[in-house]
Amino acid sequence: MKAAELPTIVSTFRDIKDRAESHWRELRDNSKAVIMVGTATCGRAAGAMEVLKALRDEVKKRNLDCPVIEVGCMGHCYSEPNVTITKPGYPPICYAHVNPVIAERLIKEFILGDDPCLEFVLAAAEENDLVPSFSDFPRAQYEKKVVLKNCGQIDPQQIEHYIAHGGYAALSKALQMRPEDIIDEVKRSGLRGRGGAGFPTGQKWETCRYAAGRSKYIICNGDEGDPGAFMDRAIIESDPHSVLEGMIIAGYAVGARYGYIYVRAEYPLAVHRAEIALRQAQKLNLLGKNILGSDFSFDIKTFQGSGAFVCGEETALIESLEGKPGLPYNRPPYPATRGLNGKPTVINNVKTLASICHIIENGAEWFASIGTDGSKGTAVFALAGKVVNTGLAEVPMGTTLRQVIFDVGSGIPNGKRFKAVQIGGPSGGCLPESALDLPIDFDSLTDAGAMMGSGGMIVLDEDDCMVEIARYFLEFTQRESCGKCTFCRLGTKQMLEVLDEITKGKGRIEDIDMLMELAQDIKAGSLCGLGKTAPNPVLTTLRHFRDEYEAHILEGRCPALMCADLITYYIIPEKCERSCDACVGTCTVEAISPNKQRIKVIDQEKCVKCGTCLTACPPQYNAVIKVSPPSEVPAPKKGKTRK
């Protein structure tokens, strides 16, 4: 950077920041209430758009000076739709499970009146004397928000909000540094790629910087194909500028001119918000020619992935960007030396890029002080499955699985027992209770047979069958295998057939050895990560839950009562209440009818085992049960007529 440019960058950025801050102050000037509605996809699925409309209508109808803005996801997805109201004289209060009726009441009673409607409160965003705050939650002592800092706090569609919260300061700082120094900073921070493999980011950048070739590319990998993971979606939807800023800094550091944000087409909202963010950044000259008056130019485009899991693999991703089917190719050469269009290319995960601005701003030492020896910084997890507080959590590396599941996630709902946690999606594995005290970092999880993956964490309880989950993941990888390598294409198919038989109770005991053997061959004979890790779910479940496989094979019994072919629904006549018809009405295939004594009986011929009757049967009777193996069901007594 030429010395003459430095003052330009500083003053240009100061102007932008001043304007953004005054914009933010105007919104939050403490004279009026501000309503924030979380409208990321998770909120929308719970009805946030209806709530937003109800609030806006009400504000308009009553002619209130009260901005209603959209924000991203706070991570408390279990309590969506979330609405946060900041009213002068009160702490910012977050409400849970808001619907249009509650929304109307909040306006009438809290905004107009003085009743903060405590019955709907989730928590306050700040400590205060009125309501408990998020910092009083048990999870607060484990959480450390770095990447998720802005999520749910700012409107992702207004760049001013991001800048007012310290955004793009790192870019301005980076542009005043030498690219080599930025790479050095990232290297010293110990940041490892958050896409799953954990490759040191600084090293990747360095390779790319010194690779031959004039045009280079930065690609943000947002092809979050892992079923059960939604961190990248939430970040792009809630704080897209943090990703852009990371990309621009990366571009400056390695000397790239163009960048792509590769987002799955299944995430239309993320694509939309990324595009808005790009336009806004261009307008303020944070993107485009001569960024902030420096001699560095950089442009970013979005690209929608077309729904192929394998495209999360970097070489397959490049192929699809070039307009070809996403078949991975052999490495080396790594994309950092020869990638998109044959040019050096850095491909980083969304969370990796979102961490960059924090490293530049706070320094490598600060980042390296978080986490464990081998894995620095924080880990973002998407908690889902059988856990009370589903949602997003960011904890320092080295936090144990137990802390994440039981303290952050508040444990298993409905008093059920924990069975396993599935980490890393189809490439990862299932860890049993004995592994719960493992610290979460790249190395310890790999040692345990699972892997960090991109951060999806599915909690399984006693009702989940481990053979079935292994079969599920294999079905997924088998379907998504691109077909290039024989072992991956045919081996996964073979394994799936074996598992299918086992879940139907037709397995043979030798099948277990065959599965192990096939798993080794597939791992050895596949080119890319998909094939190399595809057998992991089977291997880990076999290692930790072999007894369940044996129960399926030897006894025709599914211990978790999940495999449809091995269970039967049965109504215990002694428990069935004659005056109650709850199950009869809800049965989706009309398979339940009362007999002469008005005791309900299931017609096993018609039953599709959907479980609706089990849910419908009132808890005071609890007459519907699942039985495995089906032969355990007592035969209907003679003389009873159905219908």
Next chain:
Amino acid sequence: MALNKDKRMAEEQAEFKQQTKQILKRFGRKRSNLIPILQKVQGKLGYLPREAMLEIAEFLNMPDIDVYSVVTFYNQFRLNPPGKHSIRVCLGTACHMKGGYITLDAWKRRLEIEPSETTPDREFDLDTVACVGCCTMAPVTVVDNKPQGKVEPTKVDGLLLGFELERKKQKPGGQLPTDEA
């Protein structure tokens, strides 16, 4: 009658060609534009008819089979016309463990079609999706691009009833019945 049908098909094909050409105007003749073009064309036509693919292959100066290979490789692209309402059942891990496969069974049973098919009256098309990232609302079904949380067999019936009522409401309004002969 048969003549009429042929004529209608020819008209439809010409229309597809025309609309594909319109979209192609906005793109350069680079292979890397293939996927964005396919996405735009499918966005407009609802699926990728043969005529559109041929048109695209010609525009990008590449073999027809290569366009077809890309279309069939990616899950996003479809080769048959969609229904009026799209039903996408999420089969992500969380949805699966909470009974997504039971929900899929319920849709199949009610609509009487298999995934990636369209009902004969072109009202509904059914498909599965790997994960829509709403794992906390599992099991999820995306109905007309809106993710619906906690869709169990009873809610499937409820959603279908909603469409039924809407159709009944529209009928007396004088909407012409479509001739699907």
